[in-house]
Structures are given as structure tokens and as C-alpha cells.
Amino acid sequence: MVVWxxxxxxxxxxxxxxxxxxxxxxxxxxxxxxxxxxxHLFLFxxxxxxxxxxxxxxxxxxxxxxxxxxxxxxxxxxACIVLVLSSIGIYxxxxxxxxxxxxxxxxxxxxxxxxxxIGDPAELHFMLVFSGMMLVISLVGYLIMRGGMFRLQRRGxx
Numbered sequence: 001m002v003v004w005x006x007x008x009x010x011x012x013x014x015x016x017x018x019x020x021x022x023x024x025x026x027x028x029x030x031x032x033x034x035x036x037x038x039x040h041l042f043l044f045x046x047x048x049x050x051x052x053x054x055x056x057x058x059x060x061x062x063x064x065x066x067x068x069x070x071x072x073x074x075x076x077x078x079a080c081i082v083l084v085l086s087s088i089g090i091y092x093x094x095x096x097x098x099x100x101x102x103x104x105x106x107x108x109x110x111x112x113x114x115x116x117x118i119g120d121p122a123e124l125h126f127m128l129v130f131s132g133m134m135l136v137i138s139l140v141g142y143l144i145m146r147g148g149m150f151r152l153q154r155r156g157x158x
Contacts, residue, residue: 001062006100008082009089011055012138015048016094052138056145059083083142087134091127 021040059082067075092098096113103110117123 004058004062005082005085006103008055008058009086009093010100011051011058012086012134012141013090013093014044014051015134015137016090018044018048020044052141053145055086055138056142059142060146079142080139083135083138084131087131087138088127090134091131095127095130 018041021037021044025034025037059079062082063075063079066078070078096117098110098113117127
């Protein structure tokens, strides 16, 4: 489960990739008429939605296992903890530029970066606000998609 948790933030991380069409856009006129811009935006939005969907399915599967063993309330506590940690992980990946495997390949660098972030009030504030925004997006997406999954399960689809 620890390895799963290290890689889980990658699914919602795709939401932050939606910045690329805007960052790399070189206007030659009105962007609303630029087909290349729309192609890239559609591509990144699609990847983000698929990532959120697969992440929801993955977390939901583990949440159901936790619910069977420890009960519904603890399963929701588990899901919320995962979403909080994932939101912090998304910040770490986007701005500190760690990868999931850095935990194994360069753990000393991770600890020095953690100490630096905690020691810098401006960076800590940015991390908390950004992670909070990602938490809201992840939680709302999870609740919406999970609600749809419950309806399908009640109808007999698995």
C-alpha cells in the first residue's frame, strides 16, 4: 500500500499539466481561433479527466477494502488522509520537482527539501494554499465520481 500511495498523486497531478497550453502558447492572433491551442487544451483536459477517473477508481477500490475490514467511517478517514497527502504530493511534484521513485533513489535530498520548505514561511504558505486548492479539486472530483460508481454498483455493474 505504501508504494501505491507514493504513485497515487500522479493521477491527479495531470490536472496541473493543463497549464502547458497556456504557458507555451505563442499568440499569432486571437487564441480562440487557434486550432493548435484548442487541440493541446483538449488533450490535457482529457488526460486530467482520465487521471482523476482512474485515481478515483483506485482509491475507491482501496476504500472498499478498508471499509470491509475497519468500517465505513474509518474508510472515509482513510480516503481523506490519502487525498490530503496526495495534494501535498502534487505540490511536491509540480514545484519541488520530485518524482515518486525519489523516495528510494534520493531520500536525503527529500529531507533537505522538506526542511527548506518548512523553514521558508513564503514557500510553506504557497505549499499549503496550493495543496488546499488541489485537495478541494480532488475531493470534489472523488465525491462526484464515487457517487456515480455507487449508482452503477446498486444497478448491478461492477
